Amino acid sequence: QGRRGKKQQRPQTAKGLCPAGNALAELAAVMASPAFTGYLETLTGLVPAAAGWVQVRCFRPGLDYERPSCTQKAQLDVVLCLSAKPEAPASKRQVKPLPHSLDLGGGEGYTDADPEDVNVELRAPEAAGLLGGLAGLPPALPVLVRLPLVHNTLQLVLRDSQTAHYVEPLASSSPDPRWEIRLTMPVEDLTDDESSEAETDAAQQEVHAAWYRAHRLMFPAEAQRTHVVHIERLLSDSEISELMSEVRRLQQQRLCGQAVRMEGTKQGRCSTYLHTNGVFQNRLGRLSDKLRRTIxxxxxxxxxxxxxxxxxxxxxxxxxxxxxxxxxxxxxQGHYDSGSLLTLDVMLSDSSKDFHGGALSLPEANGSATTPPMKKGDAVLFVSHKYHNVTPVTAGKRTVLVLELWEGPPRTCAHRCTIMEPCDYTLDMSLSEAAGGT
Known part of the structure; x- marks a missing residue:
């Protein structure tokens, strides 16, 4: 939001504001498309945690700016800045950086901030100096990075919940407004315990390789050449009913760790960790033993x-x-269960009526993908280091039981643990995070 005196101003959307509105809307549609999201995944190695949202905004000289604000989770800011007027042909244009004294503002910046305190510390833009200085320009702020306004440039910035973003006001003397198309894309937690090919720098690869050798685990490239075993009707309807009834009781009694993945403003996936404090073995021992024997x-x-x-x-x-x-x-992309030996995936829903979409897909080394036709009670067993995905659920609710077998101590902490040493991640910690949608 912007402000002049006490009057609140909002950055305007492009549509209907000028003849270029339709063109801007078309560009915004491209940036909101799945194809562009895929391009960003390939370019950055980041994994979207939810659908992104796109805004077309105009910041007018001397009027509009954006207050410093934080995000609750890690996100990728993708901004395309556009000039309000056509630029001169490249052959007639001199590309020179403007000296600082001629900088007309309109840039954006990122600063360290506590998301709970940022509104207190920067409640008034005037107090923060955003409208101070000559010609309405902000003085130097203690920022992590400042990106000056550069026309016709796509900027990508990855930030976490401790980083505040702002847009400076343009000087009143600026001949043009700042036009931008902004895509905000939430991404998977940068400290997530799920491994991905995004972690492909040499040092990380060597750490993984040493772990694999020490624990006699397949390298992912080798695991891609292994086959998948499909087991029909591993669990009967009565076994599934008993399991789901017990899980509902455990959830109501808050006896298991949980993790919630958001898709936009709604829950996309809720995971209940049944091994928490040994409740799966204690309450469903016969089922646990059966699945272990099967593996x-x-x-x-x-x-x-x-x-x-x-x-x-x-x-x-x-x-x-x-x-x-x-x-x-x-x-x-490239998701696998790093550190485990075998993964068993059991379908608990009826795919013919309970949900649509949500197919288990396992990419193969030859570029194809195995998609087992999982009916209620069916299971799939595969090498844990084999890549696997679940396509988006389009309707209903898809419920599955997933177990990972490893060579290590049985885990009783309230999450998917990544260490073999004693873990201090408690049930209270898990439930607190799940309640906050983290």
């Missing part, structure tokens, strides 16, 4: 990953009850 039997007939390992050391690292609502998905 051992199928591994012996297929990959033999468990051969030569002590059975007592092979435990469930995580037991996850996933509920996918419309928009819920797992589309991280």
């Amino acid at each position: 051992f039997k199928l591994d012996a007939a297929n990959w033999k990953l468990l051969q030569g390992r002590a059975k007592k050391d092979l435990t469930f690292r995580t037991v996850e009850y996933h509920e996918y609502m419309p928009g819920g998905q797992l589309t991280s």
Whole structure:
């Protein structure tokens, strides 16, 4: 929001404001498209956590600016700045940086800020100096980075919840307003425990490689060449009913850790960690034993990953009850269950009537993808380091049970743990974060 005196001003949308409105709207539609999101994923290696939103805005000289504001989660700011007037042909244009004294403002900046305190500390733009200085220009602010206004340039900035963003006012003497098309795209938490090919710098690769060698794990490239085993009717309707009834009780009693993934303003996926404090084994011991026997039997007939390992050391690292609502998905490129040996995915919903979309897809080394036809009670077992995704659910609710077997101590902490040492992530911590949608 902008302000002049006490009168509030809002950056205007382009449509209907000038003859260029339709062209700006077309560009905005491109930036809002799935194809452009895919381009950004490839360019940055970041994974969208929810659908982004696009704004077309005009900041008028001497009038409009944006107050410093934080975001609740990590997000990618994608901004295309456009000139209000056609630029001269390149052959007639001198490209020179303006000296600081001629900078007309209109840039944007990022500063360190506590999201709970930023509105207190910067309540009045005048107090923060945003409208101070000669010609209405802001004096130097203690910023992390300042991006001067550069026309016809696409800018990408990744920021976390501790970083505030603002747009400076333009000097009254500026001949043109600042036009921008802004895409705000929430991205997966930068400290997420789910591995991805985005972590491909040399140092990180070597850390992973050392871990794989020490624990006799398949490298992801090798795992892509392994096949998937589809088990029809692993669980009966009565077993599924017993499981889902018990999970509802556990959720009502708040006895299991939870994680909520947002898709825009709505829940896209809710994960309940049934291994929390050993409740899965304690309350559903027969089911736990059956699924464990199934994993051992199928591994012996297929990959033999468990051969030569002590059975007592092979435990469930995580037991996850996933509920996918419309928009819920797992589309991280190169996602795999790093550190685990085998992953069992059991369908608890009826795909013919309970939901649409939400297909389990496992990319293959040859560029194709395996999409098992999972009916209620069916299961899929695969090598954990094999890439896998879930396409977006378009309607209804998709419910699955996912278990990861690893060579390590049984985990009882309230999340999907990434360490073998004792973990201090408690149930209270998990429930507190889930309540906040983090």
